[in-house]
Amino acid sequence: MPDHDNSSRTVTVPTCDHGPVTVWEPDWCTGSETEHQPGGYRVDITHASPDYEFTVSTSRGTPVVLRACFEHRPFTECPPGHAPFINVEMDGDWHPHSSNDLRRLSDSLMAHADRLRELADRLDGLTNAFDGTKETTRAAADPKKGRSD
Known part of the structure; x- marks a missing residue:
């Protein structure tokens, strides 16, 4: 995915604890209702890209081995923090990864x-x-x- 200048794109999300919150929105964000759910808490605002699916060919089809997506949680107090990261789905659970974590994976x-x-x-x-x-x-x-x- 190429790098882009995302600075001019914003979205306003109505929250129950801080009213309307305007945040920068990366161009890779799907902007779906699950990421920008009106009436949620500000801390829950999340930007997520579409999933990248990693598949393998088998004699019975092409199953997805793992999924990954870009994610950004601008107001979280929990790890991995405020910086964008890659979330990788393995064995039914999502695991946040930094660039170094992805290299180790x-x-x-x-x-x-x-x-x-x-x-x-x-x-x-x-x-x-x-x-x-x-x-x-x-x-x-x-x-x-x-x-x-």
């Missing part, structure tokens, strides 16, 4: 990919051994194949 995923390749190599060995066992079993079951008269 990427490194972990690369390590998992290496481990999957090791498992694929092991599966090749198991499959080859299984195929060899099947041929031996067939030959033993068919006495004509095993004889060389």
